[in-house]
Amino acid sequence: MVTIGSIHGGTTHNVIPGEVKLxxxxxxxxxxxxxxxxxxxxxxxxxxxxAAGLPEDRLPVVQVLEDEYSPVxxxxxxxxxxxxxxxxxxxxxxxxxxxxxxxxAEDFGQLGRTKEKVPICxxxxxxxxxxxxxxxxxxxxxxxxxxxxxxxxxxxxSIKTGVRxxxxxxxxIAGKK
Numbered sequence: 001m002v003t004i005g006s007i008h009g010g011t012t013h014n015v016i017p018g019e020v021k022l023x024x025x026x027x028x029x030x031x032x033x034x035x036x037x038x039x040x041x042x043x044x045x046x047x048x049x050x051a052a053g054l055p056e057d058r059l060p061v062v063q064v065l066e067d068e069y070s071p072v073x074x075x076x077x078x079x080x081x082x083x084x085x086x087x088x089x090x091x092x093x094x095x096x097x098x099x100x101x102x103x104x105a106e107d108f109g110q111l112g113r114t115k116e117k118v119p120i121c122x123x124x125x126x127x128x129x130x131x132x133x134x135x136x137x138x139x140x141x142x143x144x145x146x147x148x149x150x151x152x153x154x155x156x157x158s159i160k161t162g163v164r165x166x167x168x169x170x171x172x173i174a175g176k177k
Contacts, residue, residue: 002025045059
């Protein structure tokens with residue numbers, strides 16, 4: 001997924017700017033797709049510049065800021081099975097379900113990319129009113145996401161449920177069932 005997050009160019013409506021800067025966000029479900037997409041952006045922008053007749057020194061420049069991206073975050077399958085079972089035991093079978101991958105960016109994924117290959121498992125905690133969840137399922141309209149201005153978690157029971165879930169996960173991992 002490519003999102004244009006920022007466009008800067010020119011100082012007024014009636015003067016063609018000498019330079020325009022586009023800032024993109026690129027998200028993917030794998031490192032391979034990310035690299036393929038970057039290569040495609042480079043090919044396409046270069047080709048467009050040539051097609052427009054730009055001189056070599058004015059062709060688009062694509063800069064990838066490696067320190068400003070979050071790589072794909074992948075849960076360790078074995079750890080995820082263990083944590084999921086611990087959550088089902090504590091929260092109930094019907095309250096724990098599989099979520100399809102999302103295109104969010106999360107620094108937590110870096111922990112699984114260390115040279116030690118630390119197994120990771122990230123899970124989401126539902127924090128909406130039951131009525132809102134039912135309405136979302138009925139209408140197909142998604143609930144507000146974490147960074148939405150409409151996101152309004154219920155402090156109670158969200159905090160207690162989160163503490164129970166994290167405690168169950170920790171006890172499972174520590175072998176202290």
